[in-house]
Amino acid sequence: MVLAEDGVDYVAGDRGYRKLTASFVADNIDVCAEEELAYLAVHNHGGQAEVGFSRTDMASHERGYPALLDINDGVPVGALVFATGAVAGDLWLGEGERAEIAHLRVVDRPQLTLAPGPLPATLVDPGYDRQTRIFGDRGQAVLKGSKVAVVGLGGAGSLISEYLARLGVGELVLIDPDRIDPTNLPRVVGARRSDALTWLRGPRKPTFLRAVGDRFAAFKVRIAARVAREASSTVRVTAVPRSVLEPDIAAMLTDCDHIFLAADSALVRRLVNSITHQYLVPHTQVGAKVSVKDGKVTDIFSVSRMSSPGSGCLQCNGLIPAWKLTEEATSPEQRRRQRYIQDDDVHAPSVITLNAVAVSRAVDDWLMAVGGLVEPAASRDRWVMYHPMTDEFVEVDPAKNEKCLQCGSTRFARGDGAALPVLMR
Structure with missing residues (x-):
């Protein structure tokens, strides 16, 4: 300016x-x-x-x-x-x-939508009566006019997708390349045993049958789309069973109103982080983690991190480690050679309730922002972690590095003028 x-x-x-x-x-x-x-x-x-x-x-x-x-x-x-x-x-x-x-959106907390004249108050579906008592008809219309992406449709992402559909969000973009696995069934909302082809994938089944099950099990995005459409008769869903790191898929995020990041990948974090500051699309990183050492649970936490354009980003705060970027960018065979333990099939502990804690906070923060219910004294961006073992909430004001290559001047508000960190194959 x-x-x-x-x-x-x-x-x-x-x-x-x-x-x-x-x-x-x-x-x-x-x-x-x-x-x-x-x-x-x-x-x-x-x-x-x-x-x-x-x-x-x-x-x-x-x-x-x-x-x-x-x-x-x-x-x-x-x-x-x-x-x-x-x-x-x-x-x-x-x-x-x-x-x-038609309108100009000020991406902040609260979010402001300005137009040349007063926005008309439209009658909304009476099924949203309890919500309109909070947000009003205009607030519900804002939800209906919103386009929101969910990247990663596992335990946390599947909950986010259903919550957004039930709230009346007009358009969802769901991105995840993975198919459902039998071990996902306790956590992925709406997943059925038939989606996971469990009768073909049991540990005692022949290898060729397990391979058939692995190949033809339902994509997680298809399950999430089914749940969203069952929750809302008007929601428009784009389900993309591909990696968000592919250039044409990454481009689908650039005109969204918000991105919920529920994929625990450093490469994906870096990409979504870049889109937030380059295209001015806020995002919320959501997750839960259980740390285990020598067979003993040492820590459990759920986290919600909302990032607004120009604020301290995931890169500034050490949440996109270089070693993990390097590891994810190598081939599976290279990763196996570099590891002392062959642990590709060893999954981290997880439980649906931990995901629900993180997701509820994340969607609430977004909802209060778009609904205009954030108090003026509230922090613009505050990251929250909950540790159920100690019943402790930890709030963090994200740090901001003015020289950061992700949210600094080399990328901020550049739009198509800067290249996104996608994978070219």
């Missing part, structure tokens, strides 16, 4: 009341062209709850923006005008396309 200095860059106009100087516009459009950034001129009008451009504003756009669009090599240019509680926008998108903005 570059502020125009009154009387120097913002002066008396020739055709209207005020104008930006030609040199100020030229300097900044050159920076945008060099760095592949959109150019938006921003000013404000008086009043509240409703705003629009004046005829003088629109005439100046039509005179100047075609040339700015050419200088910016087709990367969008345009303008925003604010009033108290309202915003209007005129965007020039290239190839003769021009659009007004």
Whole structure:
């Protein structure tokens, strides 16, 4: 953001009341062209709850923006005008396309949705009566208009998906390449023995039958999609049984309103962390862990970590360790050679109630933010861990490293101007 200095860059106009100087516009459009950034001129009008451009504003756009669009090599240019509680926008998108903005979302706690005028209060499904008593019809409409992704549909992710569907979220994007395993049945919501083909995969079954079961068991995303559609007759579900690290799948996250990260992979954490700060899409990392040493449980915790664009990220706080990135990026055969113990088939302890604690906190935090019920004094981002062995809650204010390559200036708000850390095969 570059502020125009009154009387120097913002002066008396020739055709209207005020104008930006030609040199100020030229300097900044050159920076945008060099760095592949959109150019938006921003000013404000008086009043509240409703705003629009004046005829003088629109005439100046039509005179100047075609040339700015050419200088910016087709990367969008345009303008925003604010009033108290309202915003209007005129965007020039290239190839003769021009659009007004329907709304502008301020990604914070609470989340704000601004439009050129008051959002209409629409009647919602009476089945959501108990919720509308909290959020109102407009709040329920915000949920219906939300597009939310869940990455990882295991024990935690399957709960998140069902919660979101029951809350009335309009669109879900579910991503997980894995098929259901018999050991997942106690934790994955809605999973059936028939989904896991348990009669083919018992330890006493011949190897070839177990292989058939492994190959044809249901994908976790298909189970989650079934549960979501049973919970909501209106939810739109995109179930993707592939890795989010594939470039075209990662791109599906960039226009979501929120991402719930329930996959315990350093590579996936790094990717979602990058999308949050590069495309301004908040995410919440959710999980539960049981630590065991010498056959004894040493620690149990559930965790919920919401990250807003520009806040301290997972990388800043040491939650994407380099050694784990390296290990995950190697082939299975290389990993086996590097390990002293062949432990690929040794699963970490887990139980559904630990996942439920983390998920309830994570979805509640998101719900309060989009519903506008966060108190002003509440922290913007506070990570919470619960240790049931000691009945202790630990709250952490995430650290912020200004030189971080994930949430710092090299990636922040760059959109398509920076490459995502996906796997190219």
